[in-house]
Amino acid sequence: MLDLIWLILFLGGILVGALTGKIELVTGTFFSGANEGVKVCLDLIGLMTLWLGMLEIAKQSGLITFIARCMRPLTGILFPGVPPEHPALGAIIMNISANILGLGNAATPFGLKAMEELQKINPDPSTASDAMCTFLALNTSCLTLIPATIIGVRVAAGSSNPTEIVAPTIIATGLSMVIIIIIDILWRTLLRPWYRRFKRC
Template identity: 70%
Template sequence: MINLIWLFLILGGIAVAACNGRIDLVTETFFGAANDGVRVCLDLIGLMTLWMGMLEVARQAGLIRLLARLVRPLTVILFPDIPPQHPAMGAIIMNISANILGLGNAATPFGLKAMQELQKLNPWPDTASNAMCTFLALNTSCIVLIPATIVGVRVAAGSINATEIVAPTIFATGFSMFFVIMLDIIWRSYLKAGHRRRRKW
């Protein structure tokens, strides 16, 4: 799947550029975008170092295990493969909470911590586990209570009621979160119903 999308984006891009007579832009774009990718990672280093340190303090203080214990009923339904009270759940909850509050730059380090914990439970290290797929589905569909960035843009553009979009945003994210959780549960029970895990995916 990801192979096809990647091929489609690059081959499609080059083909269209060739037809539009923008072929010299392609070379320039390749090198520019490669540099951008590295720059984003470099910007992440400081953020990741800071939050990974803070998270270690929280872990040693027992906060992550406590969070995992609090959401045990949810864990059983959404993440049947994760043992109850596993620290992975604590990190997942912190990531989802940060997403809900619109704290983008804290959410990523929390999420990566959760992925590390999930990877410890993964029998095939180069293939996504069911729990990882569920976690990423939750993460990308996550309900948002405070869309601070876009409210800021609206205020700057002189809106007379900048926050009127908050309620519709909560509705739309709530709907997509519910929809994706249902799909994931259905998909998992379909996998369980005798279909062997297809490793080619």
């Protein structure tokens, strides 16, 4: 599926560019796009280093394990494949909390740490585990209490009530998070076993 989307983006872009006479623009975009990708990574280096340092202190002082233990009833349902008190769970909870509070800068380092920990207990290192899929589903559908960036945009544009969009955002993100959790659990427990049996027949 990823292959297909990537091919459509790449080939579709080149084709449309060629047909509409924008091929020089496309050529230029290859280089600027590649540069942009590296620039995002460069921005991430400092942030990652700072947060991973802080996270190590939190981990060695036992805070991460403590948080993981408190959330066990919830993580037990969502991540049945991850042993209780595994450091991955602590990092996952920190990532989701950062997302809920709208702290994008903090969320990424926690998330990457969580992936690293989940990879340690992944039986096939080139394929995503169930826990990874659940984690990323939570991450992308996450409840947002403070859409800080867009409130800033609205303030700058002179809105008479810049925060009026907060309530619908909270309702929409909360609902979509619940829906995604249900779909993920249904897929793991019911639909996938059926699908596999069907394929074997």
